[in-house]
Amino acid sequence: MQHSSRKYLLGNEAIAHGLFEAGVSVISGYPGTPSSEIIPFIARNVGHYDKPPHVEWSVNEKVALEVAAGAAYCNVRAAVVMKHVGLNVAADPLMTLAYTGVKGGLVLIVADDPGCYSSQNEQDSRRYAYFAKIPCLDPSTPQEAYNLTKYAFKLSEQFEVPVILRSTTRVSHARASVIISGQHSDQRLAHFEKKPERWVMVPAHARLRHVELNKLQPLLRSELAFLSRLKLKKSELGVITSGVAVKYVEEAIKKLQLDPSILRIDAYPMNDDAIVALINNSCKVLVVEELEPVIEEKVNELRGTVEILGKLTGHLPREGELTVDVVLKGFGQAIGRFVTTNVPAELIAAEHLLPARPPTLCAGCPHRATFYALKKVFKKSAIFVGDIGCYTLGVSQGTIDTTLCMGASISMGSGFAAACGEGREIVSVIGDSTFVHTGVPGLINAVYNGAKMTLVILDNNTTAMTGHQPHPCTGETATGTCNFQMPMEDLVKAIGVQGLYVVDPYDLSETEEAFVKAKNGDGVQVVIARRPCMISAKKAGALSKTKKRVTSTCKNYFASCKLCGTLVCPSISYSDSCACISEDCIGCGVCEQICEFDAIKTA
Amino acid sequence: MTKDEKFDCIIVGVGGQGSIFASGVLGETALREGYEVTSAETHGMAQRGGTVEVHVRIGCSYGPLIPLRSADAIVGMEPAECLRFARYLSPNGTAIINTHVVPAGGKDYPPVANLLQALTATCRRVIAYDATRLALEAGHPQTLNVVMLGTLAHLLPLCTLEDVIAEFVPKKALAANLRAFKLGQKAFKA
Secondary structure (H helix, E strand, C coil): CCCCEEEEEEHHHHHHHHHHHCCCCEEEECCCCCCCCHHHHHHHHHHHCCCCCEEEECCCHHHHHHHHHHHHHCCCCEEEEEEHHHHHHCHHHHHHHHHHCCCCCEEEEEEECCCCCCCCCCCCHHHHHHHHCCCEECCCCHHHHHHHHHHHHHHHHHHCCCEEEEEEHHHHCEEEEEEECCCCCCCCCCCCCCCHHHHCCCHHHHHHHHHHHHHHHHHHHHHHHHHEEEECCCCCEEEEECCCHHHHHHHHHHHHCCCCEEEEECEECCCHHHHHHHHHCCCEEEEECCCCCHHHHHHHHHCCCCEEECCCCCCCCCCCCCCHHHHHHHHHHHHCCCCCCCCCHHHHHHHHHCCCCCCCCCCCCHHHHHHHHHHHHHCCCCEEECCCCHHHHHHHHCCCCECCCCCHHHHHHHHHHHHHHHHCCEEEEEEHHHHHHHHHHHHHHHHHCCCCEEEEEEECCCECCCCCECCCCCCECCCCCECCCCCHHHHHHHHCCCEEEEECCCCHHHHHHHHHHHHHCCCEEEEEEECCCHHHHHHCCHHHHHCCCEEECCCCCCCCCCHHHHHCCCCEEEECCEEEECCCCCCCCHHHHHCCCCCEEEC | CCCCCCEEEEEEEECCCCHHHHHHHHHHHHHHCCCCEEEEEECCCHHHCCEEEEEEEECCCCCCCCCCCCEEEEEECCHHHHHHCHHHEEEEEEEEEECCCCCCCCCCCCCHHHHHHHHHCCCCEEEEECHHHHHHHHCCHHHHHHHHHHHHCCCCCCCCHHHHHHHHCCHHHHHHHHHHHHHHHHCCCC
């Protein structure tokens, strides 16, 4: 692969190409939309390399960053991949890693999710770069993501500082023609130089390293000046933009036939001189950036008498994702021209009639059965403390009352228990991958501090929501090898829980029985509801062997009981109040078990 | 056809109907024929029965999202989903819509005729047909996306779409997909 080529690539695949070509030795991460495709792409392609990089799914983002940091201390190049909220988990090592710096290049690939398409918030990772005082690169297309990934390692090595490459959904999950150079750097030789004043962050050393980090700031600013590109025009209006918003601005000014001065900022810390030059050339400046008004705040500091428009003045929305239409409207307001795209009334009226298509648990998802049994045994009055994963969709079955962040179900559960006392049933619900991610410390804490609660681990043997990545309890690694399968039961037992039950959620009576025992038990009771994810079972061909045909003889004799409707299964619909089972039914048999009139049969 | 000709297309459907595959084939064909091309996929929870929305922009060096009322075509693998995203279609654009319904829970499904009426009133041309039936006729329901690409092919500034499809589909499904493409082509009404 020495020749340059043009490929149609997902932004995340372009980043993965950049990592390969940069000669990275260690790549770690935890799955999370919209970053999840990078590590699988690397893992699929390591075989093409004589000296392949070490690539791993780590148990969580803090661990992943520390793995990468260890490698980068040893002079080799390392990358760590995560979504924006993952950086919260990795924030602890990050803040001090900025002090110690690195020897080999260390790049954090962090994907932000404007509009919360698949996240619990829409925080802006550029804030973290500012917080940690490290550089941040902000590509606008898959091509730039590829280019800047490679540059990030040079930058990181030149200043011995970790670098954030911040992507967003419309870069990571965009596809585009990308020119790949095919030029690979060799991996660097591993070598760790013992130097306590550099690597051991006791207070005396940390104080000095903090001075060094601060000294670095103006040097970083001048190095990155070339990534602030200024085009001055004879125009009253100036525009400052960054990331994917650059492209929206280009399209909007073409549509409006404007020719403003433009400063695009692809790297932070920002180049003040370029900002001042634009301000001095303009009467008003519109700042267009995805997520937080990071640039806008800086521009306001430097503005003099010029009017600065953007998210802080309401010209652009403070929340949600930008689009060309949103940016067009912002330009319209800025130049006093009414710009709007009229959607015809007929379409709006028709849209109102459309049935919603909310995501639901798949037909045959084992979680559905667990939730049904959970509600039956613990009743509505229990507090169901949820977590991050497919099972958040259990909210439609009334068995998810809270969702905060990865691992919070167990620790918050003990908080609920402490607050509510004996009178209230507390049930925490967490998936297997999330349990390993950050659930384990919460469980240790709950047992140690004497919580009275039930924990349900929904063990579908995968990280389903983000595309079926493995984790320690599956035994498989990112590259498909199997070193050790961590026995979940042994771990839970060793933590000291007072009751542990393992059930197959498809067997409702067994599952309900375990829940009753847990409900009546003391201290922390754990039920592991174990059944592989339906999608992975389907892919592995396990379903076709066991698939049963399910038929309904439901005749509405029973005054439309619709009990099976409480399963919220996409395979069950009603016609004249009679249950019908559709073709996509996989024959889990759960509806058959709950039907009180024997109207549903599997054969 | 010059290589700076532009074609913006929205492809929508529900999870599993092959919208992403269809957009991938379109993009790859455009790339090979020398166009700039970009697309955006929104499929956060598509595997869980949700909507899949893909924007494909051929001959475009802007961002991947198509502005409202400006797409040259919308390909709707499912009627309600087609209407949900019809606001992206240009008044001069063409809607290619599969009339075969995939039921959604909750609200009653509106009559497809009403949906078609709203479409017809707001764009230049509507090509509505039961593409699912044609896919079955071709030999496999999964060829639905290729049926619809066959119809779209008439509008595209591309000439090698069929070849790329043949290269991308699994060998054992090749014949069915080629039949599907032909059936889709025939369904086009100028």
